[in-house]
Amino acid sequence: MPTKTYRFTNSISAVRPNGVASTVTQLPLGSEVLVEDEALPDSKGMTLGTHNGKPVLVFQRDLDEQAERRVTVKWR
Numbered sequence: 001m002p003t004k005t006y007r008f009t010n011s012i013s014a015v016r017p018n019g020v021a022s023t024v025t026q027l028p029l030g031s032e033v034l035v036e037d038e039a040l041p042d043s044k045g046m047t048l049g050t051h052n053g054k055p056v057l058v059f060q061r062d063l064d065e066q067a068e069r070r071v072t073v074k075w076r
Helices: 058-065
Strands: 002-009 010-017 021-029 032-036 044-050 056-057 067-073
Touching: 021 056, 044 058, 056 058, 058 067
Parallel strands: none
Antiparallel strands: 002 032, 002 067, 010 021, 010 056, 032 044, 044 056
């Protein structure tokens, strides 16, 4: 399944989901977030991806405006 890799050109705020106790964090300049090609933003405009192998929610607007994108195809 294709994935999109986003490399951020600025630091951004993100949410680390952990059940009912989610944590807000900062992803530094140059961070990469992997997003499944089929992922869509939720009602708050946040898209689920992974950063350093852990789930993270980022605003779709940040993905669109503050990141460089590349598409990667992984064959299984």
